[in-house]
Amino acid sequence: MDESTYPAIRVEDIRRTFHPGTVQEKKALRGVSFDLRPGEFAVVIGSNGAGKSTLLNALAGEIPVDSGRIVANGTEIQNWPVHRRARLMSRVFQDPMMGTAAALTIEENLSIAARRGQRRSLRFGIRKSEREAFRAKLEMLGLGLENRLSDRVDLLSGGQRQSLTLVMATLKQPQLLLLDEHTAALDPRAAALVMRATTEVVHENATTTLMVTHNMSHAIEFGNRLLMIHEGKVILDASAEEKSKLTAGSLVDRFHDVVSDRMVLS
């Protein structure tokens, strides 16, 4: 296969059961498969406990899979540790406190992100030329963070920290960007701001993105692919064309259709 025709990421029948063989046994992923083409922006929706977060954590490597393959650039990566997968992918967490190092300054956090997946040396941690690039990236957010490079991150609000995390995740172009309900813990204004910044950075470089969300209207409004997950399986995979016709109401209907069909079948 020619490299240009590879999917950005291929997920093949991944499965994961928590606490197997106990009363708490939970089949979180029951054979999830999909491909993301380069530049696709997929939105993942599903109810609580559907397996959305497990899927994202399995992709990032925080949760190992029991079986199945995750393939990037023709290489199986399902056994790679988190830090090795960071060469390929970056991530924005749900908790705004999670994506940044509080005790470090804004520019130190950015310098960590600028070297994602690279070897570190005993050279100085931040170079002068980098500072200009950091400023330019932060200016795009319109939060004034570009004038606060040497402020510690624990001085920032949740929305500011999440915006910074987003910049960090895209500072070095990832092959796959993982967004884990990254606006869910923010107030509506900050959420809108972070969402706007998200579409900007994703479109700017046509970044292949997987965004998990709880928010129906976000699922309708953003992205060009929609994956609905239920009980550890993809129950709806809508292409850009199908997705453009979806409304929040029709999405809920589709969900109930699929779920009740399955119940009848089983």
Add this chain to the structure above:
Amino acid sequence: MEILSTYLNLLPVSLAQGAVYAFVALGVMIPFRVLSLPDLTSEGTFPLGGAVLATLLAAGFNPVAGLLVAIGAGILAGGATALIHLLLKIPSLLAGIIVLTMLFSINIRIMGKPNTAIFNYETIFTELLNADGGAPLSQFALLMAIILGVCGLLFWFLHTEIGVALRSVGANQMMSRAQGLPTKWYIVGGLGLAGALSAFGGAIMAQFQSYADVTMGAGVLIIGLASTILGEALVGTKTLVRQIAAPVVGALVYFQVVAVALALGMEPSDLRLLTGIFVLCTLAAPLIAKRVARMR
């Protein structure tokens, strides 16, 4: 007046003593503050450094060689704690206790006996000051010069790519992994660095008192912690310079407080009790302040 003159008599020695303990205070600060990983190994690496140095001096090596080997031994001991913690998933405090317990035997093995006197050998003090090891104030000056060098190196290191990454791992492991940092190796390195500082402190201590003893580490962790907390209260923690300066300033001030307590007629054997109470109070202060605020 008598108290004041007693204190002034103690001043030069207490300054030198504070400077000696500044190294191990730095070695305690690194895990607690930079790595956010409480670690007790310094109680074992401090005498390890002393034992290694004393043994090498007695075997005819020069003090610089002794210090370098002591640093290497400290790195190994600190790294061992980290590996036990990471690979066997044992809490870091317990991992440290296991290592420091084992070090007790190892330190006696190194010396071949529980203590080694090095009165008759050249030390950094006899080589750089004068044949009798110098007056306390000149020892203090020499130690401060070494401390400045060590702090400068530490400041430089923590600003390199690897150093910034180390601080990032200490602040947020999940984020650091997601940014491609092999967090486990950084923790091994970080505790190794702490071990190096503590062992270096022990090796300096052995030369300062002209002997190494397997029990010289007892209580050293709390002295280091008390120094760090005291220093942080005095110089703050807002910037990295302050965080590095805090244990040094704290150690110097701590031994002034000790000197005053001794001048007031306190039994030296009561000092540990007081130090413990001090650390307890500072650790409990935020909680008590919160409770008081809630009662109002």
